Amino acid sequence: MKRRLFICSFAMATQLFFAATLVLQPARAGSEDAKSSPTEVRVDNFTFSPETLTVPVNNAVTWVNKDDVPHVIASNDGLFKSKALDTDDKYSYTFTKAGSYSYYCSVHPKMVGKIVVQ
Numbered sequence: 001m002k003r004r005l006f007i008c009s010f011a012m013a014t015q016l017f018f019a020a021t022l023v024l025q026p027a028r029a030g031s032e033d034a035k036s037s038p039t040e041v042r043v044d045n046f047t048f049s050p051e052t053l054t055v056p057v058n059n060a061v062t063w064v065n066k067d068d069v070p071h072v073i074a075s076n077d078g079l080f081k082s083k084a085l086d087t088d089d090k091y092s093y094t095f096t097k098a099g100s101y102s103y104y105c106s107v108h109p110k111m112v113g114k115i116v117v118q
């Protein structure tokens with residue numbers, strides 16, 4: 001009788017352990033997502049944020065429009081230019097050379113930002 005109880009509690013402990021593992025795994029995956037997010041520029045309230053973003057060479061930068069008006073990402077030297085981005089639209093560009101790249105929104109030229117590639 002006692003022995004059966006012992007086996008039963010062992011089984012429960014095992015189940016709890018596996019349940020805990022399952023709960024922890026998605027959390028770990030989430031933190032990896034957070035690590036890659038610094039290469040994203042949010043376009044929100046007519047502002048690029050961060051205004052200056054530093055990324056390693058060969059890293060893609062993704063702009064995502066969180067405004068309810070369209071924006072166009074355009075580099076000052078014509079290196080890259082997005083189509084008009086509607087709400088939640090994204091545009092990515094991969095910088096293959098180190099340097100400092102200024103850009104603006106061609107719809108609202110007062111909106112400016114900079115990507116530093118190193």
Ligand SMILES: [Cu+2]
Binds near residue numbers: 071106107111
């Ligand atoms: Cu704009």
